[in-house]
Amino acid sequence: MDWGMENRMGRMFSPASGNTVMLAVDHGYFMGPTRSLEDARATIAPLLPHADALALTRGILRRCVPPTASTPIVLRVSGGVTVLKEDLSDEHITTSMREALRLNASAVAMSVFVGAPHEHESLVHLGELVDAGEDAGMPVMAITAVGKELEKRDARYLALACRVSAELGAHLVKTYYCDDFAKVVEGCPVPLVVAGGPKLDSDRAALELARRAIDEGAHGIDMGRNIWQSDHPVAMLKALRAIVHEQASVDDALSIVGEEGGATAPSAARPRSATPRARAPSR
Numbered sequence: 001m002d003w004g005m006e007n008r009m010g011r012m013f014s015p016a017s018g019n020t021v022m023l024a025v026d027h028g029y030f031m032g033p034t035r036s037l038e039d040a041r042a043t044i045a046p047l048l049p050h051a052d053a054l055a056l057t058r059g060i061l062r063r064c065v066p067p068t069a070s071t072p073i074v075l076r077v078s079g080g081v082t083v084l085k086e087d088l089s090d091e092h093i094t095t096s097m098r099e100a101l102r103l104n105a106s107a108v109a110m111s112v113f114v115g116a117p118h119e120h121e122s123l124v125h126l127g128e129l130v131d132a133g134e135d136a137g138m139p140v141m142a143i144t145a146v147g148k149e150l151e152k153r154d155a156r157y158l159a160l161a162c163r164v165s166a167e168l169g170a171h172l173v174k175t176y177y178c179d180d181f182a183k184v185v186e187g188c189p190v191p192l193v194v195a196g197g198p199k200l201d202s203d204r205a206a207l208e209l210a211r212r213a214i215d216e217g218a219h220g221i222d223m224g225r226n227i228w229q230s231d232h233p234v235a236m237l238k239a240l241r242a243i244v245h246e247q248a249s250v251d252d253a254l255s256i257v258g259e260e261g262g263a264t265a266p267s268a269a270r271p272r273s274a275t276p277r278a279r280a281p282s283r
């Protein structure tokens, strides 16, 4: 890997754990003012110091994030469709590599729509973005979007979408957690991070998702709604950090939400283990 590319990757992933906690706030690019992200500046500000990277569009970056911020930026560069359309797959590249460099991004990200009406275009766009990324020393993150069909999130489909993304040159892939997630990891030779998806019933459910994903080989998370739609966003982000970087158990992480968020988490009274669980070296 070229020095610039490696340096950018290194900014996002912790050298100690090999993992990353990305905060996703790019939802407005096709969903508009999503709940709890209406005022993006107010949502992002308290979370920013606790994220290893911030995933967003150039518009929200320029308007809602101070240029003094040192958090690595994962710049979404695809778009062109909104939730008002039935088919979300007709995305194009909406932000140039030159712009990503100007904004000092650490990576660019685009959605790929495997199996959707515009599968072909999205995969060709990925190949073109990787070419531009290799020229610029800019990592490309492919996002295996499933459109409105969340039921597509099974290991067979996601393994295919992740592998195709890696074959076309993506340097990292964002996907969803699913049963048999280890099979998705096994077939994908680049680091995988998992999205959270729509808000789950509880903070515990989101922490469990992250715990399982890391245990089964994910190199981190790129999570949004289950953080900033939580009643305790900062505490939730800290709890996720404990899972991703310190191998905390779900109960230990949930106690962080209880302590920091002031919530009565079910396990808040439970003592935290003194030492994190041992972890195999990450690949």
Ligand code: 5RP
Pocket (backbone or CB within 6 Å): 024, 025, 026, 027, 055, 143, 195, 196, 197, 198, 222, 223, 224, 225, 226
């Ligand atoms: C939107 C995205 C989101 O960044 C991704 O889905 C992560 O956010 P969440 O955890 O809320 O699903 O790519 O297209």
